[in-house]
C-alpha cells in the first residue's frame with residue numbers, strides 16, 4: 055500500500071510559522087515520524103509540499119493510478135480552491151483531508167472547506183497526530199470498511 059501525503063501553501067514553514075497554532079515540529083519532523091509510523095504498518099508513504107495551486111493539482115491527477123490513497127492538507131486553499139476540489143473529485147483513489155488546527159474554532163473564513171464534500175472525511179484540531187489518524191482511516195477504507203459507502 056502506497057499513500058501520498060500532500061501539504062499545501064505555507065506548510066513548509068511549520069516549526070516557525072505561528073507555533074502557538076501549528077506547533078513546533080517542522081514538516082520534515084512530521085513527515086519522518088509519519089514515514090516510520092507507516093513502515094510499522096507495512097505502508098509506504100511519499101510526501102509532496104507545494105505553495106502553488108497548479109502543482110498540487112498536477113500531483114493529485116498523477117496520483118490517481120500510482121497510489122492507494124491520498125492525505126491532503128491544502129492549507130488556505132481549503133477555503134477557496136474549486137480547482138483543487140475538482141481535481142480531488144476527478145480521481146478514483148480515496149482522499150482524507152487533514153488540518154493541524156481546529157479550523158472551526160478560528161476565523162470565520164476558515165470554517166468552510168470547499169474540499170470536504172469530495173473527500174472521504176476530514177480530521178482537524180489534533181496537530182500532527184491528524185496525519186496518523188488519516189493513515190488509520192485510509193487503511194480502514196482500503197480494507198473495505200468504507201462507512202461512506204454504507205450511508
Ligand code: DQA
Nearest residue numbers: 064127129130153154155164
Ligand atoms: C491549515 C488551516 C488553514 O486554515 C490554514 O490556511 C493553513 C493550515 C491547518 O493545517 O490547520 O495553512 O490547513
